[in-house]
Amino acid sequence: MTLNELIMKNAAAVDAALPTYFETPEAALEVLYDAMRYSALSGGKRIRPFLVTEFCRLFGGKEEAAMPFACAIECVHASSLIHDDLPCMDNDELRRGKPTNHMVYGEDIALLAGDALMTRGYEIAANNTAVDAKTALIATQKLLFASGAVGMMGGQQIDLKSENVQIDFDTLLKMHAKKTGALIRVSAELGCLAAGITDENDPRMQAAVEYACGIGLAFQIVDDILDATGDVATLGKMTHADDALGKTTFLTFMTIEEAQKYAKEVTEKAIAGLKDYENSEMLIEFANYLLHRTK
Secondary structure: OOOHHHHHHHHHHHHHHHHHHHHOOOHHHHHHHHHHHEEEOOOOOOOHHHHHHHHHOOOOHHHHHHHHHHHHHHHHHHHHHHHHHHOOOOOOEEOOOOOOHHHHHHHHHHHHHHHHHHHHHHHHOEEEOOOHHHHHHHHHHHHHHHHHHOOHHHHHHHHOOOOOOOOOHHHHHHHHHHOOOHHHHHHHHHHHHHHHOOOOOOHHHHHHHHHHHHHHHHHHHHHHHHHHHHHHHHOOOOOOHHHHOOOHHHHHHHHHHHHHHHHHHHHHHHHHOOOOOOHHHEEEEEEEHOOOOOO
16 A cells, blocks of 8 residues: 555545534534534545554554544644634635635634534543543543643744744744644654553654654644745645744745755654654655655
8 A cells, every 4th residue: 555545545534433523413503513514524634643543553553442533633633723714813714725714604603613623622532432541531631731731722822922023943943843743743642542552651652752743843844835935726725824924934044945954854863763663664654745745
């Protein structure tokens, strides 16, 4: 199986499982659930679910243990995109080639849909009966931590307060480790948990975390490059958004060529720890796929 076939297979499995979590419980909530489905079921690269399922597979776990965690992380990710696009945040009108959630349902419903998706993600993780209760609790705690004030939300706060203010390189790294990196890291951790690895000092967990942190950083570097060089038709979202908001990016500190080299170095370091594990080829190839992506 090629990497592209595996990505499509995993995405199809997530796309089949996700709708089961969004059946409207009563007619009065139809608009809210429509808004939740609009963002959660809109496709996308499904990068985070891929990491969950593939780290579970790498370390001998079963897909039925990984899938609820994969759906949980995608709910939290979709929630973050809704909130990120709001007028009070980045004020974007296009996401994945479609109007953003608030452009369709209004800011009020979009805000509620984002909140509801986030809490649904925690609920799905906590209710994963394919793992033992302790593992489900650890996974839920990690997901809460990664998406909360010291994780994704904290990174978003740094980002918002950095508009029209140049931040230093260390702050830029910290911001992206939280805003983008935290959910990518916890995706790898949830995959390990689904495979029965609960000890943070386990070499397999440490290798997964190092990999995820590295590809998370490389992903953001490439994102900055694409924002500056890409087009709306290819990316499915507005370009030059960072410049419009006066944001500091990796291109503030280096040329496009230097940024590409930096992303390559970060990726090579990320995959180094996986090379000792049999059947890690797909995750290694996936890291390079993200490095060379065009959207």
